[in-house]
Amino acid sequence: MLIAAILALGIGTYTIRLSGVLLRERLELSDNLQRLLPMAAAALLAALAATAALMAGSEFTGPARPTGVLIGALLAYRRAPFVAVVLAAATTTALLRLAGLP
Amino acid sequence: MSTVKRTLRDVGALGAAMVAVGASFGAIAIAYGLPAWAPTAMSTVVFAGGSQFLAAGLIAAGNPIAAVLAGLLLNARHLPFGLAIANTIGNSWRDRLIGSHIMTDEAVAFALAETDPARRRRIYWLVGTTLFITWNIGTVLGVLLGGATGDPDALGLDAAFPAALIALILPSLRDRATRLVALAGAAIAVALTPLLPAGLPVLCALLGLLVLAAPSRFLHPKPPVPAPAAPAAPAVAAAPVSPDAEETRC
Numbered sequence: 001m002l003i004a005a006i007l008a009l010g011i012g013t014y015t016i017r018l019s020g021v022l023l024r025e026r027l028e029l030s031d032n033l034q035r036l037l038p039m040a041a042a043a044l045l046a047a048l049a050a051t052a053a054l055m056a057g058s059e060f061t062g063p064a065r066p067t068g069v070l071i072g073a074l075l076a077y078r079r080a081p082f083v084a085v086v087l088a089a090a091t092t093t094a095l096l097r098l099a100g101l102p
Numbered sequence: 103m104s105t106v107k108r109t110l111r112d113v114g115a116l117g118a119a120m121v122a123v124g125a126s127f128g129a130i131a132i133a134y135g136l137p138a139w140a141p142t143a144m145s146t147v148v149f150a151g152g153s154q155f156l157a158a159g160l161i162a163a164g165n166p167i168a169a170v171l172a173g174l175l176l177n178a179r180h181l182p183f184g185l186a187i188a189n190t191i192g193n194s195w196r197d198r199l200i201g202s203h204i205m206t207d208e209a210v211a212f213a214l215a216e217t218d219p220a221r222r223r224r225i226y227w228l229v230g231t232t233l234f235i236t237w238n239i240g241t242v243l244g245v246l247l248g249g250a251t252g253d254p255d256a257l258g259l260d261a262a263f264p265a266a267l268i269a270l271i272l273p274s275l276r277d278r279a280t281r282l283v284a285l286a287g288a289a290i291a292v293a294l295t296p297l298l299p300a301g302l303p304v305l306c307a308l309l310g311l312l313v314l315a316a317p318s319r320f321l322h323p324k325p326p327v328p329a330p331a332a333p334a335a336p337a338v339a340a341a342p343v344s345p346d347a348e349e350t351r352c
Contacts, residue, residue, distance in 0.1 A: 002140055005166035009157055009173045010147030016177055018202040020184015021191055038214055039280050040308055041186040043287030044179050045211050045271050047307030050288035051295050053264035058296045065261045072265025076272050082112040086119065089265030093258030 062102025068093030113229055116208060117236040119262050124240020126254040127154055129247065134162035138245050145241040149203060149234060153177050156300060176301035182308065183210045190222050204230030211270035279314060286310035 029037075053069040054060060072089030080088075124145065131141035136158060144154045153173035160169035183205060190213050191201035204227075213226035254260065275281040287310025294303040 001166055002136070002161065003143075005157070005161055005170050006140065006143050006147060008170045009153065010144070010149075012170065012174045013148055013150055013153065013177045013180070014203055016174070017180045017184055017205045018198070020181040020186075021188045021198050021202050021205075022184075023181075024185050024188030027185075036311060036314075037182070037186040038274065039283045039314075040182050040311060041210060041214055042271055042274050042280050042284045043307045043310040044182060044304060045207060045214075045267055046275075046284035046288040047291030047304045047310075048179075048207055049264040049267040049271070050292050051303060052267070053261070054292055055295045064258075065264075068258055068261030069264045069268070072261065073268045076265070076269035081108065082266070082269050083115045085269040086115050086262045086266050090119075090258035090262040093261035094256060095258075097256060097258065 064093045064096035064101045067096060109225065109228070113212075113225075113232050116229070116266060117232045119259060119266075120233050120236040121240035121243065122257065122259055123151065123254055123263075124237045125244035125247065126259075127151065127158070128241040128244020129250075130155070130244075131158045132245055132248055134158055136162065141241050141245055142238070145238045148173070149237065150177050150180075150206070151237065152300075172300060175299065176304075178301060179304055180205055183207075186210070187213060187226065190219070190226050192223065201227070201230065204234050206230065206233055207267065208233060208270070211267055215270045215273050282313045283310045286313045 049069075053066050056062075068089040068091075071092045072085045075088050076082075076085045127145070128141045131144075132138065140161075141154070141158065144157070148154055148157075150173075153176040156176060157169040157173040160166070160172060184202065187205065187210055188198075191197055206229075209226050209230040212229045213222050216222040216225050271284065275284055287307030290309055291303040291307040294306050297303075298306070
């Protein structure tokens with residue numbers, strides 16, 4: 001049962017990934033729709049970032065993680081290197097947790 | 103030359119974080135009571151972090167069917183990702199078959215942050231393969247080390263990934279229409295997270311595209327400048343096509 005579940009999830013996920021890639025060629029997309037695709041991806045990625053930054057399960061997370069992400073986002077906005085963004089976000093959150101914030 | 107170095111450093115940083123999170127996945131799966139081969143097999147066969155954590159928990163709770171369904175729901179976003187990234191992956195069957203499996207949020211975000219098609223293609227494959235390797239190495243380490251890998255939250259790694267995604271999508275947000283769509287999508291997803299099962303809120307972020315149907319005055323407050331991209335009117339015309347497709351999902 002375990003191996004069946006893992007295989008089903010793996011094959012299903014692969015099918016989802018591949019079908020987007022293959023559909024792209026089959027679909028006769030107008031220029032306007034083509035322009036929407038990167039926007040749709042940006043919306044999904046922004047939603048992932050926002051939910052990962054703010055939510056823990058179905059509730060809001062403690063302040064440590066959003067604060068770290070905010071520091072990282074500010075650095076990114078100031079065009080800091082990617083590594084600095086990631087490290088600053090993680091370090092801020094780790095230090096806040098060390099200080100006892102959830 | 104420094105661009106290449108910077109890219110390698112960026113991908114290296116993400117890879118290092120991936121080892122740590124992969125290790126925590128391996129360790130957690132073992133702590134749930136799964137056999138050692140299970141997390142390793144998941145990381146190779148499924149290769150989608152969020153759905154693996156979710157599925158491992160549901161399998162451990164004795165509900166493998168829910169694990170598969172919830173995992174697939176969480177991964178449904180890869181379909182629009184595939185549409186957006188298809189031309190980047192390559193046109194040969196080998197590229198499509200392999201390139202689809204290494205599709206992740208991060209690989210898509212890195213690729214879309216790049217405008218030059220050749221560089222975009224290189225960065226997609228670089229990030230995809232690097233993360234596949236580091237994620238699997240991490241998982242094996244976690245299985246072997248078990249609880250000794252420590253708590254990834256103590257290292258603040260849960261803040262690293264959203265911050266990385268934000269850094270990667272920021273350049274595309276300079277375009278006003280994209281920014282409005284992305285912010286609306288993010289707000290929708292956060293608002294729906296307490297109400298819907300995992301995966302659906304992020305999919306509903308596609309409804310953010312509806313802001314393009316708003317009066318074009320709103321999108322282009324200044325008199326429309328002939329932009330190099332497509333003009334505003336066709337976007338408005340195209341928008342009604344998407345709501346139908348999306349409302350069925352939400």
